[in-house]
């Protein structure tokens with residue numbers, strides 16, 4: 001028999017499967033390194049407080065009830081602004097996905113308005129609605145509106161045409177085709193749009209609260225910064241990050257439940 | 263129900279897809295539609311069932327609707343066209359939901375269609391969990407649940423492997439034997455045409471015209487018998503001779519769509 005050689009395996013890699021636990025280990029390592037640098041004096045407390053003092057600052061604020069008040073104020077603005085912007089975006093995006101007229105008007109208008117940083121409009125909105133809640137909610141709603149329009153419109157556009165034809169061939173009325181075929185078909189795209197729009201809402205609420213608010217996480221961070229209370233400042237930032245994580249977790253659960261057919 | 267196609271022509275912009283096609287489909291028969299690729303078979307099928315508006319000509323029907331018919335012109339699609347977010351049962355009931363049937367009657371109709379297609383145990387499965395053959399069975403169940411007067415099948419088996427195709431052909435024959443639904447069956451596969459059809463309409467290369475209509479003399483129930491194998495093979499050869507040259511030309515044509 002002639003000499004044999006094994007065939008070398010070369011199909012490995014390029015397969016980023018989630019490693020459970022890896023993310024926790026990374027988090028723990030970063031925080032531990034941070035704590036170590038702080039305790040060893042490498043990081044001056046004035047510029048960067050240690051994780052422990054941040055936790056302490058957070059705990060203190062929770063005790064006095066100040067934190068809950070700030071958090072509640074921000075959450076309320078986010079919820080309202082996000083809901084208004086999302087409803088509007090879904091309606092406009094769906095119309096643009098269905099009607100030629102809505103599309104030819106909506107596309108250029110969206111392209112023109114989307115890139116404007118919505119926070120730049122806040123002074124104008126304050127002129128219109130006053131310094132109170134409505135101007136902040138409107139800023140968030142506007143920020144959420146355009147990405148939602150785009151993701152909804154793209155998702156509806158991506159629903160296979162043959163499914164629509166199928167609906168027509170069975171005599172489904174147009175409204176039923178929208179409700180039973182287009183919208184469920186667009187749901188994956190709409191949900192991934194929610195990820196973007198919820199982050200935008202979080203960014204904008206802080207920005208808006210920094211411009212004029214008594215309560216809210218943004219106001220809390222700004223006040224801490226003005227008083228050089230870096231431990232509280234970082235505590236506020238950590239809170240934002242936790243909020244972002246919670247929203248992302250909630251959306252993942254929602255996706256897993258709504259898209260279990262995938 | 264009879265279907266009469268009268269002088270139907272169709273063009274997509276400058277492209278002439280069909281040219282003065284006339285043919286009649288009789289109630290209860292299965293007509294196969296064959297022709298070189300791109301000759302306008304799908305276009306003709308769409309026009310027949312009212313999904314496409316012909317540039318010229320008309321399509322007429324005559325005769326009574328079958329009892330309990332909810333959607334006279336019903337399609338079975340090559341790519342199945344199932345809603346991935348609905349279960350098998352949900353996909354079949356989609357065809358009924360806008361007809362205002364009582365919940366009881368709807369469930370009954372769905373259940374009997376699922377039973378007829380051998381899908382009972384898959385009722386709660388999602389399409390992605392099914393094999394191609396099972397998916398097309400869902401497509402067939404969804405079509406027969408509305409008791410169509412005319413069934414349009416656009417290459418319903420061409421996305422399936424040869425073995426599955428064989429099994430589904432048997433299922434289709436069994437369903438036709440029971441329901442006697444008038445059917446128009448588009449296919450590339452001459453063997454399918456010879457097995458399933460009463461008559462075979464051969465279209466010419468684009469722009470499609472009726473080139474010839476061939477009757478399959480052997481009764482459908484007997485076509486599996488060995489004694490007819492030769493006659494059927496000869497017929498298949500004759501059909502191939504009819505479209506061979508044009509198929510070769512069509513194959514070399516540039517697609518402008």
Ligand SMILES: Nc1ncnc2c1ncn2[C@@H]1O[C@H](COP(=O)(O)OP(=O)(O)OP(=O)(O)O)[C@@H](O)[C@H]1O
Pocket residue numbers: 274277279298299300301302303304305306468517518519
């Ligand atoms: N929506 C459309 N717009 C423009 N041209 C089209 C359109 N649909 C089909 N055509 C063209 O019309 C011709 C006939 O198309 P059709 O799909 O009816 O042919 P077919 O016989 O079903 O082809 P196949 O065998 O590939 O299924 C083809 O040349 C195709 O490219």
Ligand SMILES: [Mg+2]
Pocket residue numbers: 303304305416
């Ligand atoms: Mg075709």
